[in-house]
Amino acid sequence: MHAISVRQLLVRGMLAGLLAGLIAFAFAYVVAEPSIDDAIAVEQAQSAAHAAPTGSHSGHHGGDAAVPAADEEEELVSRAVQSTFGLATGLLVYGVALGGIASLAFAFAHGRTGRFGPRATAAFTAAGVFVTVYLVPYLKYPATPPAVGNPDTIGKRTTLFFLMILLSVLVGVGCVVIGRRLAPRLGNWNASVAAGAGFAVVMAVLFAVLPDNGDAVKDAFPAAVLWEFRMASLGMQVVLWTGFGLIFGVFAERLLAPRPGTSAAAAPAV
Known part of the structure; x- marks a missing residue:
């Protein structure tokens, strides 16, 4: 494949990864974030139970009630920022980076996988990257909710x-x-x-x-909340790579498919 085609595929792969990241963000915000909130709520409740005071003397000093506990820490990044801007940034950067890598894998595979066209090759490439980069490692070491591990x-x-x-x-x-x-x-x-x-x-x-x-994961953490979070994390990756495969397949076909009136000899070599 010509170097110019590889560069064009790389740009299109990164753009497809960006768009797929936007789709994955919408899914994560609607489906995954509630499970994260549930996990954090459980962890906070368990921490509060362990930190409950054994005795109270604050009644003798009215000003003591306004003094914060020694173990309380100010949150550096609010939960609202984490679940919106932070989540979107992470998914978009992830999508662009792996989209570029997947496009290079596509450039290597196209024309070497039988008679598959650009769309089919893009779908197989996306599936291969998903399986090797995420699914197999996930099966061995599944995701853990934040603040729970x-x-x-x-x-x-x-x-x-x-x-x-x-x-x-x-x-x-x-x-x-x-x-x-x-x-x-x-x-x-x-x-x-x-x-x-x-x-x-x-x-x-x-x-x-x-x-x-x-x-x-701590033994006391509810199994149902953990399962919900892990399924949401897996679903987010499925949405991301499905979206990438479909979007990049269209981009690659428009770039590589011979245009009407163009002879096969003039088509880019593969």
């Missing part, structure tokens, strides 16, 4: 999650390369099945070898 294990959990992303991407790329090399002997379908099975086996072994995050 064990603070003593934040560093460990963050390291393990990004390690899982790296391993998933490396194994996924390796299986794609192996599948392409097997295709001449096994055929495209059988090679794809073999590569997919190999990816599943290797990731299952890594799941068994890598440590769990059993202490990521």
Whole structure:
């Protein structure tokens, strides 16, 4: 594929990621944010219960009631800002960055995956990025609501999650390369099945070898609230990558599809 086409695909991928991020923000604000509010409310209630005073002497000193507790901390960023501007900024930056990466993966895959057109290739690329970058790591280390996770294990959990992303991407790329090399002997379908099975086996072994995050959430935290938050987080990613695949597919088709009256020889090489 010509360098100019790759650059144009990169720009379109970042734009598609931006638009998909806007769609994901709307979903997150309506569906995910209420579950975060529930999780924070539970955590605050539990903290208040643990911090309840054992005795009261404030009745003898009227001014003491206005003195804040020693463990209260002023909130640096309000919850309203976090759930609007902060959430939107994070999703838009995430969408643009991964949209650019996905567009480069599309540029590599287009023309090398059989007779799939730009829209189908974009859909498969988006699905592949979603599975390797988010879904597989999520299955091993699912999302945890803010202010709920064990603070003593934040560093460990963050390291393990990004390690899982790296391993998933490396194994996924390796299986794609192996599948392409097997295709001449096994055929495209059988090679794809073999590569997919190999990816599943290797990731299952890594799941068994890598440590769990059993202490990521406090035991007293309600399971229903945790499940609601994790399903909302997964749904947000599904919406983001579905939107990206559809939007970028349209952009890529308009860029790469031969225009009426243009001969196949004049079309961009792939």
